[in-house]
Amino acid sequence: MSSNSAPAGIGRRLASLIYDGLVVIAFAMLTTVVFLLLVQAGVSLGWIAMGEAEDVAALIQENTVLYVIRDILLVLVSISFFGYFWSKSGQTIGMRAWRLQVRRLDGSLPTFWQGAWRSLAALLGLGNLLVLVDFKNKRALQDYLSGCEVVTLSKEDNKKVYRALD
Template sequence: MTEPTALDDTPPRSTAQIHASFPSASFLRRLAAMVYDLLVAVAILMLATGLALILPAVLNHMDVIQLSEDFSAADWLNQTPLFGIYLLSILAAFFCWFWWRSGQTVGMRAWRLKVQQRDGSRLTKKQAVIRVLTCAFGLGNLWVLVDFKNRRAWHDYAANTELVTLSKEANQLYYWKEL
């Protein structure tokens, strides 16, 4: 087949064939991407906390609760487990969205990693949720150090996914395709 032209955006091979040809990601690449994603996750949690602090301020203004110098809005948020659940939900939504939408988080894109189904296709929403629920905050990646043959983590096995290392060209292709 011929390469696609500017007027013909049909790829020369199926997307699944292109995706399936990449090697499994190493533990060190996974770790590096996790460090990048940790920085993004902290920023997102800071933003989510800032937004959550509006709720006690509004409730205090409406005289539903009474805040003082000894009992601040942060104290009010920290007294309930709902705040922790809210923050975990925000993080889960962040990872699920990026894994489902493009297969790459910010850190994964920087380190040319992509999560995909075993046949090379995009994750389903269900797979993204299973992956985030079984990743054990990244500790599941330690299994890659033991699984020499497949280099898959716990959450990859649970969700029937794989993490692959893209070529530079493929990483750029996926970036522009998602925009």
């Protein structure tokens, strides 16, 4: 990999975030469907009482425990998405399209837990705003807190990352 990769600017970061946001929404929808099916199974088996709820979705909204479990699952799925992709290749699907890569300051890939922490520290993308004032390094809040950087890859380097996954 080239060591002369340029720090990624705010435009590419936000474009990548939009792509990845759509993928995370799809995973969240799938997670929600699976959770609904599990709660329905619990109701069918008599483990969970419906109470006054009209359906399973209403039950989850009314039951604090089920509501919190669902929210925790959605956060875990999102964190796992980013942690997995960043630790595997340094790129999510959106980052691949925009030729971006997350890496540690020594050039190696972040660990899963470093990627998970980085995704939490991103504050739903708001951490990227620091790039606007960090003229020298162009690092976001999550980059500083996780000891990483986001760089723009050349087309050749981006292809190398993609081929290395085979």
